[in-house]
Amino acid sequence: MDWNNITHIFFDLDHTLWDFERNSALAFRDIFEKHEIELDLEAFQKIYKPINFKYWELYRNNSVSKEALRYGRLKDSFDSLQFEATDATINLLAEDYIHYLPNNNHLLEGSLEVLDYLFPKYQLHIITNGFEEVQQRKMKSSGIWPYFSTITTSEEAGVKKPHPQIFEKALSKSRALPAESVMIGDNLEADIIGAHQFGLRTIFLNSEKEQPAVEFPQIQKLKELRNYL
Incomplete structure (x- = not known):
């Protein structure tokens, strides 16, 4: 050709x-530390990665909104790990994640x-x-x-x-x-x-x-x- x-x-x-994967993990490390979320980061990432992928597919197909993606991927990940978090906490983490994510530049x-x-x-x-x-x-x-x-x-x-x-x-x-x-x-x-x-x-x-x-x-x-x- x-x-x-x-x-x-x-x-x-x-x-x-x-x-994305490396920078995302660093963002979660920072916001978990900031909000004192006691979760093993590696275990969280293992659960979060396929859930995030699923939500992006739904978003691409117009099945969920931007807001639903940001909330749902965290909510589903926490539920899978049996980690209790209020809606207010999840929304705060979702907002902070978007803020922290571009701070990492790998x-x-x-x-x-x-x-x-x-x-x-x-x-x-x-x-x-x-x-x-x-x-x-x-x-x-x-x-x-x-x-x-x-x-x-x-x-x-x-x-x-x-x-x-x-x-x-x-x-x-x-x-x-x-x-x-x-x-x-x-x-x-x-x-x-x-x-x-x-x-x-x-x-x-x-x-x-x-x-x-x-x-x-x-x-x-x-x-x-x-x-x-």
């Missing part, structure tokens, strides 16, 4: 460039190196389902903000990936054509299939070594992007 006509690269943010292995490599050659962009007020803070605190020409969030577009309208919005902002664009992300449905159906090339960051149902170009580490771009 010829990649020479690519001029625009669209990245997902969480789990693709920004190390990126996935190779993120800065690959951005340094791509930046002189391509226009770089972000398309994210994450919340508007948090994503920009994440990018600024982690130092990757200057690399990107445009950032398109689902709240701005009014729809979430994989809806075609968010890709239409992102390409319109960037003045890019689908045929000269590639989408890189870790979520097969939202990032890869969604972008592919809108006419973009795609590269699946298969860091969890999942077996995709459809064959797309895929990498396990960001540094492997050099094989394509």
Whole structure:
């Protein structure tokens, strides 16, 4: 496949460039300490990770609101661990989590190196389902903000990936054509299939070594992007 006509690269943010799992664990460590929540962090993270994933799927499909996601993922995690917390405490923790999360700035292995490599050659962009007020803070605190020409969030577009309208919005902002664009992300449905159906090339960051149902170009580490771009 010829990649020479690519001029625009669209990245997902969480789990693709920004190390969500590591930064999330640090945020919970800080807020549990602040509010004297006596839970083993490792045990909590083990329960929280799949519950959070489930809620993001529901949010992507418009089955829960942003507020319900923020409350429900904590409530369900505490219930699973048989940890009693009032609604007021859960809402306070949910609010503090969003505040603390962008304070941590760990990126996935190779993120800065690959951005340094791509930046002189391509226009770089972000398309994210994450919340508007948090994503920009994440990018600024982690130092990757200057690399990107445009950032398109689902709240701005009014729809979430994989809806075609968010890709239409992102390409319109960037003045890019689908045929000269590639989408890189870790979520097969939202990032890869969604972008592919809108006419973009795609590269699946298969860091969890999942077996995709459809064959797309895929990498396990960001540094492997050099094989394509």
